[in-house]
Amino acid sequence: MEKTKENTICSISTKQGEGAIAIIRISGTKATSICKKIFSSKKLKKISDLKENRIYYGKITDGKKIIDEVVLTYFKSPKSYTGEDVIEISCHGSEYIQETIIQLLIKNGCSLAKRGEFTLRAFLNGKLDLSQAESVANLIGSKNEKSHHLAMKQMRGGYSEKIKSLRDRLIKFGALIELELDFSTEDVEFANREELVELLSLMKTKITPLIESFKYGNAIKNGIPITIVGPPNSGKSTLLNKILNEERAIVSNIKGTTRDVIEEIFTLEGFQFRFIDTAGLRKTSNEIEKIGIKKTYEKINEAAIIIYVFDINDFNENQITKDIISVLKKDIELILIANKIDLKKKELNIKKIKEKIIYGSILKNEGVKEILSSILQKTRKWENINQDFVITNQRHFEALTNTLKSLESIKKGIYSNISGELLAIDIKEALQFLGEITGEITNEDLLDSIFKDFCIGK
Numbered sequence: 288m289e290k291t292k293e294n295t296i297c298s299i300s301t302k303q304g305e306g307a308i309a310i311i312r313i314s315g316t317k318a319t320s321i322c323k324k325i326f327s328s329k330k331l332k333k334i335s336d337l338k339e340n341r342i343y344y345g346k347i348t349d350g351k352k353i354i355d356e357v358v359l360t361y362f363k364s365p366k367s368y369t370g371e372d373v374i375e376i377s378c379h380g381s382e383y384i385q386e387t388i389i390q391l392l393i394k395n396g397c398s399l400a401k402r403g404e405f406t407l408r409a410f411l412n413g414k415l416d417l418s419q420a421e422s423v424a425n426l427i428g429s430k431n432e433k434s435h436h437l438a439m440k441q442m443r444g445g446y447s448e449k450i451k452s453l454r455d456r457l458i459k460f461g462a463l464i465e466l467e468l469d470f471s472t473e474d475v476e477f478a479n480r481e482e483l484v485e486l487l488s489l490m491k492t493k494i495t496p497l498i499e500s501f502k503y504g505n506a507i508k509n510g511i512p513i514t515i516v517g518p519p520n521s522g523k524s525t526l527l528n529k530i531l532n533e534e535r536a537i538v539s540n541i542k543g544t545t546r547d548v549i550e551e552i553f554t555l556e557g558f559q560f561r562f563i564d565t566a567g568l569r570k571t572s573n574e575i576e577k578i579g580i581k582k583t584y585e586k587i588n589e590a591a592i593i594i595y596v597f598d599i600n601d602f603n604e605n606q607i608t609k610d611i612i613s614v615l616k617k618d619i620e621l622i623l624i625a626n627k628i629d630l631k632k633k634e635l636n637i638k639k640i641k642e643k644i645i646y647g648s649i650l651k652n653e654g655v656k657e658i659l660s661s662i663l664q665k666t667r668k669w670e671n672i673n674q675d676f677v678i679t680n681q682r683h684f685e686a687l688t689n690t691l692k693s694l695e696s697i698k699k700g701i702y703s704n705i706s707g708e709l710l711a712i713d714i715k716e717a718l719q720f721l722g723e724i725t726g727e728i729t730n731e732d733l734l735d736s737i738f739k740d741f742c743i744g745k
Contacts, residue, residue, distance in 0.1 A: 295321060296408075297392040298400035299385050300744030306380035311388055312744060314405055317396055318372040319361070324395045325349070325388075326359055326376075339363035347378065347388055354391070355384045369405055370412030403741025407734065410726060417726025417737070418447045421680055424741050425508060432557030433507045437677055446497075446676045447725050453490050454721040460486065461714040464707050480701050487694050494694075497678050498687050504679035506591050510552060510561040511666060514590035516611070521596045522626040522649045527551065527564040529655050555659060558666055563590070592620040592665060594658065599625040599646070620665040624649070624658065682737075686720045693717035 295315025301308070313322065319337055328345030331337065339361055347354040358377040367373040378384050393399060403424070410420045422441035429435040440446070460483050506512065515523045531551055549564040595611055597603075602625070611621065621642050629648040645661065647654015678684060697713045722728030 294398045296400040297397040298744045308377050309380045309385045311376040313374045314369045314371045318374045321395045322374050325391050337361045354387050355379055369408040370414045402743050403738030407738050416447045450724050464711045468707055487698050494687050500677040501684040504677040508679040510559040512561045512590045513592045514563045515594045516565050517596035521598050523596050524564055525649045594622045596624040596626050598627050622661050683724050686724050690717050690720040
């Protein structure tokens with residue numbers, strides 16, 4: 288993979304639209320020579336006198352026409368974000384000014400940057416590994432304290448270093464196995480199989496917690512999905528409205544009012560939650576309602592937490608068990624709400640489901656605080672799964688899962704006394720998956736897939 292790009296790129300790096308200021312970023316070998324044609328400052332006799340990490344006040348001009356008074360910052364290669372010469376122009380936030388400066392830069396030799404091209408160059412020039420580069424997008428997209436915290440940790444590279452260390456150790460064994468193949472006729476063994484098994488066991492103990500952390504990391508990144516389910520008229524929509532403190536869902540005494548999925552974002556103590564109100568679970572001949580109930584079961588299987596709301600005056604344990612049987616078989620947290628205690632309060636003894644019941648009258652706001660407290664308690668339990676490293680990326684999750692499978696194949700091969708040639712294939716496969724995480728093994732399709740989701744100015 289090439290390390291540098293010959294063309295010099297530019298882009299608006301701040302959010303599109305009007306504002307007090309905007310920042311235009313330029314990166315490449317011709318950054319200073321291009322800016323020389325449009326920027327002048329009393330502090331500079333010539334643009335080549337630019338000193339790194341300095342800020343200059345001056346003017347952007349098109350011939351004799353003054354476009355704007357700006358502040359220019361210069362970062363000299365390799366001490367910049369991309370590893371190339373980088374110039375950032377802070378101009379006034381007029382859309383006309385921004386676009387005019389961009390057109391001037393293009394006119395004088397710049398190319399318009401593609402999505403994520405600045406970060407891609409940082410990766411190609413060794414300023415970031417691929418995992419760190421992906422965390423840049425996560426950081427920009429973070430919408431709450433927890434997702435910001437995870438993105439910052441990943442961007443510092445500790446997770447990548449852990450993966451690289453494991454991969455380097457496995458590479459050494461792979462090299463020894465390959466060496467054995469060169470001396471196959473002499474029946475020698477350079478790679479100690481017992482030490483290799485010990486390494487495989489160590490790698491498994493390191494990788495397994497990372498895989499397990501994905502449930503928490505992915506939920507934090509995208510919002511923790513909480514599905515509210517239960518029979519019709521049990522108080523599901525009322526609960527959503529109380530949590531959001533607005534009349535988001537229609538509430539009616541008529542059964543089957545909610546026929547589609549209603550989804551809303553709610554942030555609590557740094558966590559972002561996606562509350563999903565669903566159609567009431569019951570037998571029905573209404574085709575539209577049947578579709579809504581089908582969607583309910585889909586959302587049950589996708590949820591991290593299920594809130595099951597039922598009317599305490601219409602309690603049926605067998606029905607509850609039937610409704611959430613898929614939840615009981617999976618690693619999904621469950622909160623049971625016995626609603627409408629203002630009409631008739633009684634203690635329930637649910638034998639088949641070992642879950643504490645929260646009693647309340649949601650309409651009168653009784654029990655809502657306890658529900659939120661229970662949600663936080665269950666969420667913080669995940670937070671303790673892996674305090675050091677948490678993965679948030681589906682690509683990393685799949686690569687680590689495949690790595691684990693390859694490690695098992697290597698281990699089985701050793702115990703089965705398979706040939707070194709087959710053992711080498713399994714080791715290469717594991718190294719391939721680990722290398723894809725940090726970018727030590729990449730291809731153009733992979734990079735295109737990752738950086739297409741970036742904003743243009745990053």
